[in-house]
Amino acid sequence: MLIDVIHFTPGMSLAGGLVIGIAAALLVLCNGRIAGISGIIGGLLSWPRNDIGWRIAFLTGLLGAPVAASVLGRPTHVDIEAGWGAILAAGFLVGIGTRYASGCTSGHGVCGLSRGSVRSLAATATFMLAGIVTVFVERHLIGG
Amino acid sequence: MTALMTRLAALLAGLLFGIGLMVSGMATPAKVLSFLDLAGRWDPSLAFVMAGAIAVGSMAFFVANRRNSSLLGAPMQLPAGTAITSRLIFGSAVFGIGWGLAGFCPGPALIALGAGYPKAVGFVAAMIAGMVIFELAERAKATMQRA
Numbered sequence: 001m002l003i004d005v006i007h008f009t010p011g012m013s014l015a016g017g018l019v020i021g022i023a024a025a026l027l028v029l030c031n032g033r034i035a036g037i038s039g040i041i042g043g044l045l046s047w048p049r050n051d052i053g054w055r056i057a058f059l060t061g062l063l064g065a066p067v068a069a070s071v072l073g074r075p076t077h078v079d080i081e082a083g084w085g086a087i088l089a090a091g092f093l094v095g096i097g098t099r100y101a102s103g104c105t106s107g108h109g110v111c112g113l114s115r116g117s118v119r120s121l122a123a124t125a126t127f128m129l130a131g132i133v134t135v136f137v138e139r140h141l142i143g144g
Numbered sequence: 145m146t147a148l149m150t151r152l153a154a155l156l157a158g159l160l161f162g163i164g165l166m167v168s169g170m171a172t173p174a175k176v177l178s179f180l181d182l183a184g185r186w187d188p189s190l191a192f193v194m195a196g197a198i199a200v201g202s203m204a205f206f207v208a209n210r211r212n213s214s215l216l217g218a219p220m221q222l223p224a225g226t227a228i229t230s231r232l233i234f235g236s237a238v239f240g241i242g243w244g245l246a247g248f249c250p251g252p253a254l255i256a257l258g259a260g261y262p263k264a265v266g267f268v269a270a271m272i273a274g275m276v277i278f279e280l281a282e283r284a285k286a287t288m289q290r291a
Contacts, residue, residue, distance in 0.1 A: 001182065002184070002185050002186060003186055004178055004185035004186060007185075007187045008187055009192075012168065012189075013189040013192035015167055015168070015196065016164045016165065016166070016167035017164065017194060017195060017196020017199075018196040018199070018200055019160055019161075019167060019168075019196075020161055020164035020165065020193065020197040021197040021200025022160055022164075023159075023160035023164055024157075024200070024201045026153060026160065027154060027157040028205060028208045028214070029204055029207065029214060030150060030214050030215055030218070031216065032213065032214035032218045032220040033154075033218075034221075034223065037251040041250065041271075042275050042279075045272070045279050047279070053147060053150075053154075054151055057152070057155040058158035058161075061155040061158025061161070062158040062161055062254050062258070063158075063162070063255075063258040064155075064162065065165075065166060065258065066162065066166065066255050066258035066259040067258050067259075069166065069259075070260075075259065076171060078173070078261055078264070079172050079173065080173050080246075080256070080263050080264075081177065081247070082173065086245050086246055087267050088270045089242070089270075090245035090267065091246070091248070091253070091268065091271040091274065092270040093239065093245070094246075094248065094267075094271050095270065095271035095274020095275040095277075096274035096278050097235045097240070098235065098239045098249075098275075099275050099278035099279075100234055100235025100238065101232055101234075101236040101239055104239060104249050104251075105243075105249040106161075106251050108236075109194060110194070110198065111205070112223075113194070113201075114201030114202045114204070115202075115205045115209070117223070119223075119225060119232065122228045122233065122236075123235075124236075126232075126233050126237055126240060127237070127243060130236070130238075130239070130244065131240040131241070131243045132181075132182055133244070134240065134241050134244025135177055135244045136182070136183055139181060139184060140183050
C-alpha cells in the first residue's frame, strides 16, 4: 500500500475531528438530538413536520461556517473532480440511500459509533466498502 | 425560553460541525476519494477525523445514555432500533456508491454549497430530490398498507 505522504494531514484532520466531536456532543447534551446531517435535512422533508426550529438552526450554522470564512477573507477551497453527470447521479444516490439507511457518515459514522451501536457499525462498514469498491472500479478498472 | 436556548445550541453545534469539516479536510471531495482509493496513493487522513470525533463523541454519548432529558430540558431522543435490516444495508450500499462517485457525503456537500460551488448546488439539489422520492415512496407504502 502506498501512503500519500504529501496530502496526508494527520494533525489538522485530528483537530477537525475533535471539533466535529464537540459539535455532536453539544447537540446531544443540549438538545438530546443526534448530529446526523441526512436525518436533519430529511426531517424537514417528512410529513407531518416535527420540530423544524432546531433543524433550521443547525443547518444555518453549518452553511454559515463557509460563508463566515469567506467574509473573513479565508474562502474555503474545495477540489471537485467529478463531472456534472457523476455529481447529479451521486447526489441522488446519496439522498435516497441515506434515508433508507436512516443515517450517513455523521449519524452512523460519528454518532452511531460513539454510542457503540452495532447497527451503525454495520451501516458504516457497508457504505465504506461500497465507496471503496466504487472508487476502485472508477479509477482502476474503467479509468485505468 | 427552552426553545430559544435549544435553537441557539443547535446553531452553535452546526457552526462548529462546519468548522470541523473545513479544518479536517473532509469538505474536499478529492481528499475523501483519496481515502477511499486503497489501491492508489492512499491518504489515511479521514481515519484521523473519525478517531478525533469519536473520542469526544463517545464521552458525550456515555453521559447522554444515562439521562432522560438534555441539559436544557429537551427530551433525550436517541435511536432505539438495533436491528440490522436489509433496508439499512441496501440504503448504506446505495449511499456508499454515491459517496464514491463524487466524494461528497451530506455534510461536506453543504459546506461546498455555502462556499458557493455550482457543482455543490447541483449535488444538493439531486440529494434533496432523492430524499423527496424516499418520502413519497414511504407515503405510498403507508397508504397501501392502510387500504
